[in-house]
Amino acid sequence: MSPDRGPRDTSPTTVDRGPTAATPWVLRIAGAALLAAMGWIHLGLWNDGYRSIDVIGPAFLLNAVASFGLAALLLVAPRPGVAWVAALGALTAAGTLAGLLLSTTVGLFGFTESTAAALWWESFWVESGAVVVLAALAVLTRPRRH
Template sequence: MTAATAPARSRPALTWALRAAGAVLLAAMGWLHLDLWADGYRTIDVIGPAFLLNGIAGFGLAVLLLAAPRRLLPWAAALGALVAAGTLAALLLSTTVGLFGFVETTAAPLWWETFWIEAGAVVVLGVLAVVSRRRPA
């Protein structure tokens, strides 16, 4: 094996590792939102339904990421990254200036876990979206 073929052969392994990590992060994001929704966030106007929707979307996007054919993988990864980035932005907004009349605090249950999982998902899925693009031969 030459040095020129080594990166080409390692790309599928890297792609699958990023797929798996991204799917785990999206599912964790979904689980956190469903758990918090069940714990009482469901009673908050706008925020409650958003948590339920985010929980369902997290699991759905995790499945999509694992099931997407190679040609659609960059799009699935980009979609997951955008949803995670939007969720992270909503978390930060709700903690700083409030969101839909709701103000969160970093002392809230699972705040830091949510922050790191969503930030990690943005990074992992962003890298996957770039790495999984087809390169011309």
């Protein structure tokens, strides 16, 4: 015992062993929620008038269907397939984000978007978050070679 520090703690220290077993499920749920939000945004915008824009309208509907499908698949995929679904979701979100940024800067398929458009910022943050969460999940759950 040190006079100025009190009794010395001799209990074993906790060693950081990386992510817990719950981490992949937390990321799966977060990733699925972000994909579903991305689908909801695109379906809502398609319904609000984007459906009448050549190429963009069908792309928004396709994005909504793919996003909802990937969200569901992410939740039901067996452990060995999670990395693939997460990677596909990350690529889908990255492509959607790229489309948003291209349409805002140089235009896309003759359509130019504005950051003042309905749900622009929400789309930006949801898609960005989906890329990060799903890429992390893909890396964390990738098959290990022995």
